[in-house]
Amino acid sequence: MGIALIVAYRMKAKVEMLLSMAKNANLGAAKNAKNDEFYTQYADIQKEVNAYIEYNPDVFRGKTILLPCDDPEWSNFTKFFAQNFEFFGLKKLISTSYAIESKKYKTDWQPTLFETENPMYNVEKSRIKGKIFTLTHDTNANGRIDIDDLQWSYLEGDGDFRSAEVTALRDEADIIITNPPFSLFREFLAWIMEGKKQCLVIGNMNAITYKEVFPLIKDNKLWLGTTDVRWFYQESTDSPLYEAAHSRWFTNIDHGMRHKPLQLMSMADNLKFNKKLKGQTEYQRYDNYDAIEIPFTEVIPNDYDGIMGVPISFLDKYCPEQFEILGSTQRGCHDLVPDTRRYDDYWECKPNGERTGSSGGKTNENGNLLKNDGVHNYFENVEGRQVQSTYGRIFIRKKQ
Numbered sequence: 001m002g003i004a005l006i007v008a009y010r011m012k013a014k015v016e017m018l019l020s021m022a023k024n025a026n027l028g029a030a031k032n033a034k035n036d037e038f039y040t041q042y043a044d045i046q047k048e049v050n051a052y053i054e055y056n057p058d059v060f061r062g063k064t065i066l067l068p069c070d071d072p073e074w075s076n077f078t079k080f081f082a083q084n085f086e087f088f089g090l091k092k093l094i095s096t097s098y099a100i101e102s103k104k105y106k107t108d109w110q111p112t113l114f115e116t117e118n119p120m121y122n123v124e125k126s127r128i129k130g131k132i133f134t135l136t137h138d139t140n141a142n143g144r145i146d147i148d149d150l151q152w153s154y155l156e157g158d159g160d161f162r163s164a165e166v167t168a169l170r171d172e173a174d175i176i177i178t179n180p181p182f183s184l185f186r187e188f189l190a191w192i193m194e195g196k197k198q199c200l201v202i203g204n205m206n207a208i209t210y211k212e213v214f215p216l217i218k219d220n221k222l223w224l225g226t227t228d229v230r231w232f233y234q235e236s237t238d239s240p241l242y243e244a245a246h247s248r249w250f251t252n253i254d255h256g257m258r259h260k261p262l263q264l265m266s267m268a269d270n271l272k273f274n275k276k277l278k279g280q281t282e283y284q285r286y287d288n289y290d291a292i293e294i295p296f297t298e299v300i301p302n303d304y305d306g307i308m309g310v311p312i313s314f315l316d317k318y319c320p321e322q323f324e325i326l327g328s329t330q331r332g333c334h335d336l337v338p339d340t341r342r343y344d345d346y347w348e349c350k351p352n353g354e355r356t357g358s359s360g361g362k363t364n365e366n367g368n369l370l371k372n373d374g375v376h377n378y379f380e381n382v383e384g385r386q387v388q389s390t391y392g393r394i395f396i397r398k399k400q
């Protein structure tokens with residue numbers, strides 16, 4: 001093959017690769033934008049909120065609740081809280097929506113009759129302004145405060161939660177509740193924390209490991225809610241349901257489940273009777289942390305006083321009276337559990353021994369075990385020392 005031909009061939013391959021990367025990035029962005037428009041089912045809101053009411057019937061009494069990133073014409077948050085306004089003893093309910101023209105993922109949106117039949121309806125504002133809905137008292141004098149008493153108007157801006165006017169509403173509120181746009185979760189949570197507010201919001205379980213989120217969880221300033229949320233709809237309750245697996249409620253409002261300690265066995269009993277540890281005669285220690293590896297929450301021993309690395313799903317069962325959280329593998333969240341070994345002079349191999357081309361530095365912040373199961377990639381150094389990494393782990397210790 002002539003040199004010119006080889007160069008042309010390589011260039012073609014490179015262009016194809018770049019095009020495919022751009023296509024994947026576009027697909028990813030399109031998926032994120034679509035997920036930003038997932039709406040929460042009424043029953044999911046009800047199930048979760050009930051857990052807080054059961055734990056403290058006065059949890060919302062006399063409080064102002066803000067539901068940002070909502071849209072009462074499509075969404076159930078406003079419906080649910082308006083319907084329960086009296087039962088919860090709310091002082092004020094505020095909900096804000098985001099203008100259709102500002103949304104990244106646009107549907108063939110039409111204003112509802114609720115808006116068009118109102119004397120305030122404005123064709124232009126309808127597309128570019130957000131709306132604010134408030135509920136404080138019985139406006140139609142039918143003897144009760146409910147959804148029919150909601151008052152609305154257009155906002156000055158598009159309803160972006162970061163705007164000065166929605167931020168002022170945040171400051172007025174005691175509690176912020178919503179399912180925010182998935183792609184802005186970190187920013188949204190930071191916005192709540194900056195306002196020092198109580199919250200109940202939906203996010204992806206992966207958010208736990210974000211460097212902006214994990215420290216809050218570690219310090220018991222944020223925790224997981226009580227129920228799963230998995231299925232969402234888009235814009236109309238008649239739409240099919242879409243799955244956003246691993247979605248969870250994040251909150252700093254107390255609930256009963258987090259005060260129920262896990263029922264656990266001793267180390268010896270786990271090794272003897274727990275099927276999940278079949279074949280193990282002892283708990284493994286990490287090669288690079290002064291801690292033991294706990295592959296499943298159910299095998300946490302109740303008589304070990306040292307540090308344990310547990311799966312992230314442990315947080316569903318976390319009781320702060322039973323355990324303290326010290327850190328996590330990855331993203332530099334392990335100041336209290338420093339790494340005792342680095343792998344920069346290792347290289348990564350596939351199960352068949354072939355090198356992948358990646359350095360061992362890649363596994364520096366994982367919990368690593370001295371083993372090679374022959375199934376997963378492993379890391380090796382010149383002395384033939386081999387380690388394999390575990391999934392993300394949270395470091396915990398029994399409360400003294």
Ligand SMILES: C[S@@+](CC[C@H](N)C(=O)[O-])C[C@H]1O[C@@H](n2cnc3c(N)ncnc32)[C@H](O)[C@@H]1O
Binds near residue numbers: 035041068098182
């Ligand atoms: C995941 S949906 C949830 C809607 C509703 N809260 C629910 O759960 O049923 C997020 C909503 O936030 C809106 N949104 C997107 N970016 C926003 C922003 N920067 N500020 C306010 N709302 C935004 C989206 O258009 C969408 O209506």
